[in-house]
Amino acid sequence: MTALPVREPATTIPPPEPAPEPAPEIVLAGCGLRGMGLLTAMPALLDHRLTVVDAGPRPGPGAFPDHRIQSNSAGADFFGWVDPAGPFGPVLDDPAVRRLREHQGAFDLALLAGALDRFGDRLAALLPPDRLIRGDPLVHVTVEGEAIALTLASGRRIDTRALVLALGITEPAHAALAPWADRTIPSGRIVRDHLAALPPVPADRPARIVIAGGSHSAYSAALVLADAVDAGRLSAEVTILHRGPARLFYPNMDAHAAEPHGPLEALPDPARDICPETGQIFRYSGLRHRARALFREIAQGGRQGFTQRQIPAIDDAAALLDQADLIVQALGYRSRRLAMTVDGRPWDPAGGRPVVRPEPDGRIPLPAGARAQIFVMGMDPYPYDDGALTPTGQYALRGGQILAALARPPVAGQPPTDIPLAEPG
Ligand SMILES: Cc1cc2nc3c(=O)[nH]c(=O)nc-3n(C[C@H](O)[C@H](O)[C@H](O)COP(=O)(O)OP(=O)(O)OC[C@H]3O[C@@H](n4cnc5c(N)ncnc54)[C@H](O)[C@@H]3O)c2cc1C
Structure with a gap:
């Protein structure tokens, strides 16, 4: 006599549930x-x-x-x-x-x-x-x-x-620019999209562009515009509105003493602005590299079509902003x-x-x-x-x-x- 094969039941027992993962620390x-x-x-x-x-x-x-x-x-x-x-x-x-x-x-x-x-x-x-x-x-x-x-x-x-x-x-919309919101873009848009961030510009005259703010993001946007002007891809008059003096990076106080300083440039406070580790001035917050060079070029009148103005409050530039084709908001993050x-x-x-x-x-x-x-x-x-x-x-x-x-x-x-x-x- 041959033994009949024993058949497994059709339903299989499900594997045990894995233990729940402990919550993260x-x-x-x-x-x-x-x-x-x-x-x-x-x-x-x-x-x-x-x-x-x-x-x-x-x-x-x-x-x-x-x-x-x-x-x-x-x-x-x-x-x-x-x-x-x-x-x-x-x-x-x-x-x-x-x-x-x-x-x-x-x-x-x-x-x-x-x-x-x-x-x-x-x-x-x-x-x-x-x-x-x-x-x-x-x-x-x-x-x-x-x-x-x-x-x-x-x-x-x-x-x-x-x-x-x-x-x-x-970089949310800044209340000070609310009256001109229809022509304002954040600086981050220009930094990301370059000229594609700009609205259509006038064909018969240079575009009037105002950059509100004088920090690294303002000069990053200004550099994108300056490069486009140099490449013949944009015709623009650019005004940079500084609410306060600009900080510029220097490797040390000797380098600072060796250069002329205009009224728009912040004077370093030795107690606060010189890095005790390296002697650098405005070590992390100062404009550096090409942004710094562009600041100085404009300050010395060496860049045609680009100007800087110091204003106590944005409203003080209302007439300029009224006439602008584009305002770039660089008032901080x-x-x-x-x-x-x-x-x-x-x-x-x-x-x-x-x-x-x-x-x-x-x-x-x-x-x-x-x-x-x-x-x-x-x-x-x-x-x-x-x-x-x-x-x-x-x-x-x-x-x-x-x-x-x-x-x-x-x-x-x-x-x-x-x-x-x-x-x-
Ligand atoms: C124009 C510009 C130029 C700059 N240049 C320099 C420079 O040269 N050198 C420098 O050191 N710094 C520079 N910075 C500053 C720079 O942005 C910061 O140093 C850096 O991005 C900060 O890193 P973070 O990790 O804080 O932010 P992020 O790089 O923005 O990282 C934030 C992360 O959080 C994630 N996230 C956001 N929301 C959520 C959410 N709800 N849930 C989960 N994840 C989320 C995002 O996906 C992202 O991965 C510059 C800034 C700007 C605006």
């Missing part, structure tokens, strides 16, 4: 230069359960692919904070990173975007895939006591012990905002100011009594509020502050599970 929201600077200066953050959320398609380059201009920094300013023996060390040998760091003088910001891209690739290799979320912006932060709950645009919810905001900056609710109430960590100013411990300002671990990578240029001299120090300092906060035991019941889903802002 840290979420980094935004991974451009500053988010990447934080992780590459303090890679110990990756030893904690770290999730990175970025609105863009890849971590690393941030806004730099949109800056189709030359840098106001030097290539060697970047990635000196990376430990060659650490997890990001091998990226220092990447040709794109070496080209940036060894470059002398001004460079196309595309070079920096490319180097940041390489660090983004390395980050993607170091993080488990489900801990790198791309193309899904953070839209709402809910804080209850120490508990932080995040809502992404897709509706996904993430609870975390600590949050780091590194969302970059925006502000921190990118998120909808945030703290203990049931809407909260603006910038307190109505343009930029979120961190507390001395690196956290964002919160209402009295709130204790959530929310940090911000919102650094103003040198001199930094918290005494550090270089971006290197800033990234590592903030990383140390975050690690110190994580070392403190969480209060009972963390992370939260019962926070109501907030309305996306």
Whole structure:
């Protein structure tokens, strides 16, 4: 007798559900230069359960692919904070990173975007895939006591012990230019799109263009226009309106003494504006390279069709603005905002100011009594509020502050599970 084969039942038992992933300890929201600077200066953050959320398609380059201009920094300013023996060390040998760091003088910001891209690739290799979320912006932060709950645009919810905001900056329409809003564009548009950002210009006379502002973004826009004039692609009369004197970079006080200084140029305050580390004047905030050269050329009357005017307030140039074909707003940037609710109430960590100013411990300002671990990578240029001299120090300092906060035991019941889903802002 042959035994009949025993048939398996038609239905198979489903494999057991994988255990739910533990909530992250840290979420980094935004991974451009500053988010990447934080992780590459303090890679110990990756030893904690770290999730990175970025609105863009890849971590690393941030806004730099949109800056189709030359840098106001030097290539060697970047990635000196990376430990060659650490997890990001091998990226220092990447040709794109070496080209940036060894470059002398001004460079196309595309070079920096490319180097940041390489660090983004390395980050993607170091993080488990489900801990790198791309193309899904953070839209709402809910804080209850120490508990932080995040809502992404897709509706996904993430609870975390600590949050780091590194969302970059925006250039919203400025109220002072509201009467001329129909002919005003932000400087970032020219920096990104060059002449394609301009409306149709008159064929029978030079276009009257006013740049409102006298900072690096104003002179970046002015350079795009000057290059187009030189190439015969634009006929324009350009006026640059300075609300205050312009800061120019000098390698040292001797170089400063050797050059003439016009009334539009800021005089350095030795106590505040000379870097104690390098002796450089206006080390990070001063106009440099071609922007600086254009400032001086116009100030000395050497660039036909380009003029500078100092005005106490935008309204003082109303007649000029009335006649302009195009106004380029270069009046500064502000921190990118998120909808945030703290203990049931809407909260603006910038307190109505343009930029979120961190507390001395690196956290964002919160209402009295709130204790959530929310940090911000919102650094103003040198001199930094918290005494550090270089971006290197800033990234590592903030990383140390975050690690110190994580070392403190969480209060009972963390992370939260019962926070109501907030309305996306
Ligand atoms: C015209 C111009 C020229 C400049 N030139 C220089 C220069 O030469 N050298 C220099 O050091 N700096 C320069 N800067 C400053 C430069 O923009 C900043 O140094 C740099 O981009 C700041 O990096 P960041 O990481 O703060 O912001 P970003 O580079 O803007 O990165 C922010 C990241 O956050 C992500 N993000 C935004 N919103 C969300 C969200 N809701 N959820 C999740 N992710 C989000 C974005 O996708 C992006 O990846 C220049 C700025 C301008 C405007």
